[in-house]
Amino acid sequence: xxxxxxxxxYVGIPYKHNGRDLDGLDCLGLIWRFYKDVxxxxxxxxxxxxxxxxxxxxxxxxxxxxxxVGKPVEGxxxxxxxxxxxxxxxxxxxxxxxxxGVFIHVRENRPVMLSRLSGPWRRAYVxxxxxx
Numbered sequence: 001x002x003x004x005x006x007x008x009x010y011v012g013i014p015y016k017h018n019g020r021d022l023d024g025l026d027c028l029g030l031i032w033r034f035y036k037d038v039x040x041x042x043x044x045x046x047x048x049x050x051x052x053x054x055x056x057x058x059x060x061x062x063x064x065x066x067x068x069v070g071k072p073v074e075g076x077x078x079x080x081x082x083x084x085x086x087x088x089x090x091x092x093x094x095x096x097x098x099x100x101g102v103f104i105h106v107r108e109n110r111p112v113m114l115s116r117l118s119g120p121w122r123r124a125y126v127x128x129x130x131x132x
Contacts, residue, residue, distance in 0.1 A: 001037040003079055003098050010034060010104060013112045018050055026050075027094055030106045031082065034096055038080065040131045042069055063091040063126075070129030076100075077128040083117065085124040097128070 001009075010033070016024025025033065028050075035042045043065075066084055077083050077097045084094040095105030098114065103121075106112040115121055 001039075003038060006034050006037045007098050007104055007114070009037065010112045011114060013106070015106050015108055015110055015112075017052055017108075025106055025112060027106055030104070030112055031094060031096060034104065035080075035131070040080070042131070060091075062094075066091070066094065066129060070131045073128035073130050077103075077117070078130075080132055081128040081130050083128045084126050085121065086126045087124060091126055093124075 010025070010030060013022055013030075014024045015026065016029075017026055018029070019025040020029040020032065032042055063084070066082070070082060073081050079097050079099060081097045082094055083097055083103050084091055087093050093105065093107065095103040095115070097103045097117070101117050102114055103117055104112065104114055117125065
């Protein structure tokens, strides 16, 4: 599947905590499925239950997992790079670059969407990982 085909497949799917299917996805579920569709295998969890407020008990959980996959990106992220963001001082959101300056992601109470890597997302950006 191409990046454009995957984008069309996922944009608009609702958010669902721990969602891993087309009825609803969370951030990690979207990343896992999207990469799988374009031929890249990444883990769909760290094997532990993911509570709604996981970041309160273990604020480094997400970044620990991210640093175990791919390689760090130097310079601007490119299509298929995993980008990650700090919200309220904790790395707890990620998406996938689908074209220069644009990434796909899903957030609580919002469907899967495309956003520009500018403005508030630029300020929240912490880094990126590359798989290919």
